[in-house]
Each structure stands twice: as C-alpha cells, then as structure tokens.
Amino acid sequence: DAMVIQNPRYQVTQFGKPVTLSCSQTLNHNVMYWYQQKSSQAPKLLFHYYDKDFNNEADTPDNFQSRRPNTSFCFLDIRSPGLGDAAMYLCATSRGTGGNNQPQHFGDGTRLSIL
C-alpha cells in the first residue's frame, strides 16, 4: 500500500544532542510537510517542501532544519534539542496541484523524548 512511513516511532535523545527524524513516502507527492504536535494540542506546521522548494513557517525556531534529498525522503534535524521540543513529530504529503484543496496523508509520527 502506498503510504507515509516515519522512523523511528519513538526517539529518545539527550538535551542538546542533535537528532534526525526520517520520513519516506510511496505516494509520489510533490509536497511534504513537517508538523509538531504536543499533547492535546493542534498539529503545528514547521515547514513544507514543494518539490525542492523549502518554505519555513515564520515562527519555526532556527533549531529546526529540514532536508529533502529526493521526492521520496524528507528529514527533520533538531540541532540542539531542548526540553520544550519533546513532542510528536508528524510528516505528511499532498499532491502538488490545487493548493491546499488536497488532502494531506500523514505518517504515524515519531514521538521524541528529551532526557
């Protein structure tokens, strides 16, 4: 089945130690998104790619970076995680036509814990 896969499902890192989260998709969608979701909160968009064009949300901390080496893969790098970065990180994709008149397809997320 075509899908969005996030690895790992659970990630534990130490305060200040860089961490990378991965996302892959078999849907061949142009657009890929990274969201942060804290408990009982709305998913918050961090950034998105349209093909290789990177779009950062204005309030996304500089601590968060992303790479998209090809259509299928996208990475979220947190350079120096703080305790406030503990959250579920969701990757999503959508078709590149029609703007946000397209459903987004989500992975099951990576839950990040900071020690």
Next chain:
Amino acid sequence: SQKIEQNSEALNIQEGKTATLTCNYTNYSPAYLQWYRQDPGRGPVFLLLIRENEKEKRKERLKVTFDTTLKQSLFHITASQPADSATYLCAPGAGSYQLTFGKGTKLSVIP
C-alpha cells in the same frame, strides 16, 4: 492572527445518536476546510473536504457543513458507534498549501 476553535475538548454521546462537532474560525477566509480523524498515537487521517461554495458534503455516515457567513463548519456523525471514538480535527485552508489545524474534539461514543 488566525484562530480556530473547536467547540469542546471532549464530547460524550450514546451509541446510535448523532454527534455534532463545531469548528469556528476567525481572522481569515478559507476557500475550503478539511476534517481529519486522529486516534491516540497515530497520525491524522483525512475524512472530508468542503469548499466555500458547497453548503454541505456527505460521505457515508458523515456530513459536513460550511457557513462562510458564520465562519463555522459543523461535522456530524449519524448512528454513532464506539469505533467512531477518536479526536476530530478541523483544518481550514490557510495559504497555498498550508492547513491550520484546530486542537480537536475528543469524541467518546458510549455503548
């Protein structure tokens, strides 16, 4: 700034009844609005999309309305079942590709 409010954090209803969830938004005019279901520990799953020129959209037991004058969308689940228990998120379109999600309403259907 754009603001989205979903009527309550939690809603409990009896099996077989109709659940109605509310989504209100302020400070923008989305051309369409999406609804998602999220189960604990899982990513959101797309349910329905409604455009500003559509008053109502249906899919099986689900119905969504969109009132651009009231800046409100209603999401109905008829003949609710315990398997419908989940958090439901509304997401008005915010920009060219971005969605802005509400916090969601946690629905519990009691047998």
